[in-house]
Amino acid sequence: MGVKDAYLSWFKKLLDQAEELTTIGPSRTNYRAGAEYKFFYDTREEFVRTARQLQLMNDFKDNVPRTAYHGIVTYRQKTARIHLVPRLKLYDYTPIA
Numbered sequence: 001m002g003v004k005d006a007y008l009s010w011f012k013k014l015l016d017q018a019e020e021l022t023t024i025g026p027s028r029t030n031y032r033a034g035a036e037y038k039f040f041y042d043t044r045e046e047f048v049r050t051a052r053q054l055q056l057m058n059d060f061k062d063n064v065p066r067t068a069y070h071g072i073v074t075y076r077q078k079t080a081r082i083h084l085v086p087r088l089k090l091y092d093y094t095p096i097a
Contacts, residue, residue: 008070015072015083024082025053031080040087047073050084 001009018036031037041047047065051058056075057067065073071086 011069015085018083021082024050026055028077031077031082033079035080036083037080038083038085040085042087047084047086056084 014036015038018038021037021039024039039050041050044060048058051065051073054075056073057065059066064071065084067073073084075082075084
């Protein structure tokens with residue numbers, strides 16, 4: 001297994017184990033230190049709206065969020081890591097979550 005495959009496997013496992021959020025926003029502060037969370041988005045418009053609300057980069061390059069890895073945008077809220085994950089195949093690859 002190469003480095004890329006090992007990383008993808010690790011990242012998929014990380015997302016599988018992350019706690020799912022049903023709401024997200026800049027005013028939410030009750031994230032556990034060091035925890036992993038995921039928030040699913042269904043459309044490009046929903047991603048843009050969420051990214052704006054969180055003050056994240058919300059533009060696209062080649063029809064994929066600019067800062068995404070496999071469509072997943074990760075950011076930190078203090079020491080918690082939050083992943084914005086496409087629920088469906090929105091881009092030109094198979095989502096890993």
